[in-house]
Amino acid sequence: MTEPPFRGALTILVVEDEPIVRNIIMKSLVREDYRVLEADSAAEALEVSQTFSGTIDLLIADHTLKTMTGRQVAEQIRQSRPRLKVLHISGLSLEKLEQDGGLMTGAEFLAKPFSPKTLVKKVDQILSKPQDRSASGLSG
């Protein structure tokens, strides 16, 4: 059985342009002791990634942002943070997402709407897993 993560040592970056949804996600994760950074746009997410000096363990990215897709944001951040894990969230179905650029290789997906409990369970699962080879950039 996988050990649960030590949440207080893990940092999550949330990029979501809907303020109500973003704050619900933030509150759900902070309440479970995760360290959480927020961004309301792709540009802010990239700025946080460039500015924040610590490790970012997980990116939770809404798929449909104003200027980029969540996948594009994740791929840009992954260039400087190769061990970053990614959780895409969207109100679109997986099928639609595939038509619209798809998910980043190795990324997880959670369909909106979701409950705080479902989100935390998913995040716990992702952060408990050993590093995926494709996510670490080792697979080329």
Add this chain to the structure above:
Amino acid sequence: MAASQHPVILFAQHEVMPRNQIRSVLQDEGYDVLAAADGSEALELFRAHAGTIDLLLTAVELPAVDGLSAYRQISTERPNMKVLFLSGNGTPSALALPDAWPTIATPFRPDTLLAKVTEVLDECQPMTEKHLNVILVVDHDKGRRDRTSKILTENGYAVLTANSVEQAEALADTIATIDLVISGIVFPGHSGIHLAEHVEASQRKVSTLLISHFDRALLHKMPGFSRQPEFLPNPFTAEALLTRVRRLLDA
């Protein structure tokens, strides 16, 4: 949604890293924080969580809707909402906030912020829209402009200052809600009367007080002067200025 055990702070700040840092400081202290990246997000979050928010902590300069205007809107919908303004970075340099307004100057230490938040939550009375007047002062004479601004801020008004009509028109776009324009009349370039007409044309509910050392009979010959409701001969006393300001704002 269940009532929160902790005070809830609605926090609006455009710059992403300060927003994350301040949010973290507040959360570590046990506050529930709703964070907004601009004034329109703040209004959206306020309406979604209307009954639960105890304090608006906001920068003044924000995209879409500035912090002052957001608070004015919120306080009309929720009159007992308290506010703490962040001044300094993120505040237009031409804007002076009155000492009486709950304000914390940035940058600040986390413990300074937490002490100020506690003070506002525990001791400050909520402000009302009547106490949130913003006055735009336009005068090419720096000494007189500073004196006018000082008189007004000491008496509880927020003041934007400009040295020309052109600068004033640009500044007026940084704060959506301006209640009164106090302007000289004769400038190089556009006149104060032009400014008054420009601001009125922006559909804001705004009054104008024109100030000049020129004789009123002479000024009446200027196009548009007679349409302006209030005139203050220069030089003027603080009392004369404040009397006209109150009259215009109460009208």
